[in-house]
Amino acid sequence: MSEYVIKNGHVFDPVQGIKGDKSDVCIKDGKIVAKAGSGAKVIDAQGKTVMAGAVEVHAHIAGPKVNLGRIYRPEDKLFTCTPTRGMERMGGGNSIPTTFKTGYEYAKMGYTTAMEAAMPPLFSRHVHEEIRDTPIIDEGAFPVFGNNWFVMEYLKNREIENTAAYCAWLLRATKGFAIKVVNPGGTEAWAWGLNCLSVNDPVPYFDITPAEIVKGLIEANEYLGLPHSMHIHPNNLGNPGNYTTTLDTLKIAEGFKAKNTFGREQVMHLTHTQFHSYGGDNWGNFESKAKEVMNYVNAHKNLTVDTGNVTLDETTTMTADGPFEHHLTELNHLKWANCDVELETCAGIVPYIYSPSISVCAIQWAIGLELALMAKDPMRCFITTDHPNAGPFTRYPRVIKWLMSAKARETQINAFKHKDKVLSQTSIGTQDREISLYELAQMTRAGPAKSLGLMNICGGLKPGMDADIAVYNFNPDTPVANPEDIEKAFTRAAVVFKSGVEVVRDGEIVSNGHKRTLWVNAKVKENPQVMRDINEKFLKYYSITQANYEALGHHFVPNPYALEVDATQA
């Protein structure tokens, strides 16, 4: 493999504590090295910003609900289709781009790793087929566990070891990466048209509460010592006054400490926090509770969060929170798709227009930014749009602009139809913090990589790590004349390397790289009871046989990268 040296760039690397110093980054055999040979190809980064490739901690980019979104929204393709060009296959779609376009767009913005946030285990083979067709970026997928019959039955009896053994089995069968929980208990209740709106609402028939599911899965996660923590979308998403449910959920993590060999410190990752930080009791007195939620997060080191920034676009919401999507279609009367999945989960889809002329949307926009601006530790608060729920991931550069420039925020606030309401219901008008490039590297690189248990692999520029590198046309020495320049610089990177391969040059794709599928292989002690339970459920209740359940073979996971976990001594 060729050698490169990226010369004279302003390097921002939280892993090594480098804050914009001019230095060289060297690449050899796909890794970052301290020194390159004399024959190394030189890339001049004079006056440019150099960071590790960015890490997406939560996005819906592959799988059955994403594809149902593509199928049922031809209008999302309008004016977005791109032709075959050089290395690039055809693409299309705005909020739900085709797989090829997804890979290219991430790469062009300097993202090199992404996590698909909700994989229905029964559909894992579909998720992996799409991941295979998403070029360049490394991807992992989180199977959902929070409404799984096995999990609820074991945890009702507080059987942590069995829960862990089942989780390990399912991660292996689905080639999954982490334990994801979506509306614990509520999605199972939705199979009967019901929901769980607080952590203490009992789940119909299963006679367990969301709190018990969450606690049990944290324990199972730490029993196994998985790279990532339990990753949660709590109950009561999107409703005014839901911040109390959010705080109740966060409190479940109190007293737990991370046990793992991957350097991860949190035991719970709270995702798209914006959707869970609402006050008020109706849409009229809807207000921000970002401060209450973020104060709690700031004070508790065993938590990480991501923001879920609203980008003020037309988009497509999709989540395993089935009852919420039904609620949303009743609210906006746009087309509703739903799919209940036997024994496991559900998914719903509804298009949504975050209009700057609607006060609630504008307040949601403000809350997402408040959360990031209130974060005391950028290593524990990551930028997401919960793609495509709060906005398409292609809007990250715009979110970065709003976070890095108070002036850009002010411009947007002044453009809102209900500006006064936004200012009275949130604190966005009083936030004068501007995120620095170093903090940005923490929030989009080092932080999410550490949270995912990948800190030795990606998210930094330390020798020995994968050579995932993004160079931006952004000179930190020159004051920003126009905030639009920030958005422009982060929309198309000057150069991107993925595992030492130059994949983007001047904002264009030059290689499709060697994308990998990241998954976690957790070994546990033999557990005949769990194996017998699995066998029985397939015989009696699943609609496919156990032998046909696993995502096996080259077709599904052509280039796997397994993180090995040994929990046999636990």
Added chain:
Amino acid sequence: MTKTVTDVICPFCGTLCDDLEVVVSDDGKQLLEVYNACVIGTEKFLHSQSKDRVTRPRLHQTDGTWKEVSYDDAVEYTAQLLAKAKKPLMYGWSSTNCEAQSVGNEIAEISRACCDNTAAVCHGTTLIAVQDIGIPSCTLGEIKNRADRIIFWGCNPAHAHPRHMSRYSIFPRGFFTGKGQMSRKMVVVDPRVTDTAKMADVHLQIEQGRDYELLNALRVALNNEWLPDVVAGIPKEKIREVADMMKSGRFGIIFFGMGVTQSLSKNHNIDEAIALTKHLNEFTKFSIMPMRGHYNVTGSGEVFAWQFGFPYSVDLTRGFARYNPGDTSSIDLLVRGEIDAMFTIGSDPGAHFPISAVKQIAKVPSVCIDPHLTPTSGVSKLHVPVAFNGVETGGNCYRMDNVPIDCRKVVEPPEGMLTDEQFLTKVRDRLKQLKGVA
């Protein structure tokens, strides 16, 4: 000695049963017996063993006879045909695996073809309705475990999806449905007294083509509003009875088929059926599911969607994907005479398209990739027989509820035969040479 292969997937209909057992000879070359499958599925497996099977590509001669050619010649012919055509149509895809579909899409992209699958004459109208109004659905295991209200509308699973009722919808004892069919109410809406209708608790023998009215009347009945004495041939008392039956269930499902998707009103019928389902969710839990025909028509829609953004009738002739059924759909393209080359795989338009469209196929250079002799292979210039997918090669397929199941190879194909994927890969590589793309 013989070997028994278990957990075999049946490559016939959208039910995609995955519990078959197949007995093969010790050398894995002969398929001897099939267990658990329906008669159609069994026949599909055994058919692969027929002695008079065509095993090499054949070119149609001007005198009407066929001349055997090598696979290499067939690759060359197909690649040339696609390279020269301005607007080739690549149709079918529903009886092959997703791997082959993926390679086919690459070929379509290089040759700027129109790509379509059998949804164009089947559940394409369903897809249009879903694009209008969405679709609340579920997997088939949910039906098995929870459903106590089953509606079959314009479909006849007793004959078209023979194991559907025993595996998923009527008979199985699931988690919350321990009494099997005793815990379920079954309604069939069909103008004919089909074998499915004979099993129903209620058979609504609707006037042909009046589905929209009846669906709409059921919604009126849900709201307890005024109804005329008779709608679509059904007395209002009966309509109210069925509406109450639907409302009073814990979990219901409407399965629908060609009887509503391809009769008068087409996609508007499905719009209304989905609206009824959505409406029912205000009272209880209800889902709706199309009874997809070919075993992997669903998969073809999925692969088209994640690669091009649209589920069927995709036109790539301008170099990027466009979608406009009625304009970019196969029959319309053929009937308008816009197609200058026809490529068919894994389906039989010769038997299912209107004769005016089939005549067009006969007029242009054409290739048919299919293990069987069909009306389509008969009118095509080149017939390329391939290994039976799901029997002689594996590969991923999607069930009618979108659940992916990886098919199994159970026997070796006749010596020297290629699979769909192998043949298409050779065509793609040759086409790349001809077009000078990397």
